[in-house]
Amino acid sequence: MTTEIIESQQDGSITHSMAESESAHMQTQAGQNLIPTLAQVATIAETDESAGSEGVIDSHKRREILSRRPSYRKILNELSSDVPGVPKIEEEKSGEEGTLPHITTMAVPTSIYQTSTGQYNEETELAPSHMAATTGDMPTYQIRAPTTALPQGVMMAASPGSLHSPQQLAEEATRKRELRLMKNREAAKECRRRKKEYVKCLESRVAVLEVQNKKLIEELETLKDICSPKTD
DNA sequence: TCGCGCCTGCGTCAAACGTG
């Protein structure tokens, strides 16, 4: 089997076009097997070629093969502008600290955002007031201070301008790193949520198009019956 | 019951991308 993975960019150009090998359906360590990711494909392609020689492939090389596609938000919003039925992912409101952007109409199973272990609970306390009226059973959460929040002492570190000793500089560096990790943690969560949203949107669009297609086929058959000469 | 494979979600890193 050889499948082409082609993704069109906003400007219509082609970002990716690579062959998917037989084993491209293999899972990652994490077992993510919805669709073989581009890097998986790249890895597989390279592994097939250099299996006997090098073996270890530099991750940088792998990444070089990849080029990014537009964000899910962009894709989805573009879809929504083309197709009336497709919901938009709203822009994040910068003023609302710690709140997730609410989605307009996509219905998502309630259990999605919570792990079975409940470890997600602590940082995703429900904020009922934030629930979008049109979302039905779509949960929307307000992010509380994450459990990995910085220790009080670190948060109270001196501002960069007043740093003198190497220790203070180190503390500042640590604080910055913690802050960056915390932000990225939240960003990753949000990104995953958007990705799910995106996939669901595509699935619903497929469903709609399938129905349309079926209707058109039926219509065509009817017209054929009407137009065809009767054989009495 | 235990081991195994699969699935899902998370945190982190790195690189592309967006913005002021």
Add this chain to the structure above:
DNA sequence: CACGTTTGACGCAGGCGCGA
């Protein structure tokens, strides 16, 4: 161009189903 954001990749952990 510096800095923040977004997202693919990776590795890990926990839950679940299934066969031995």
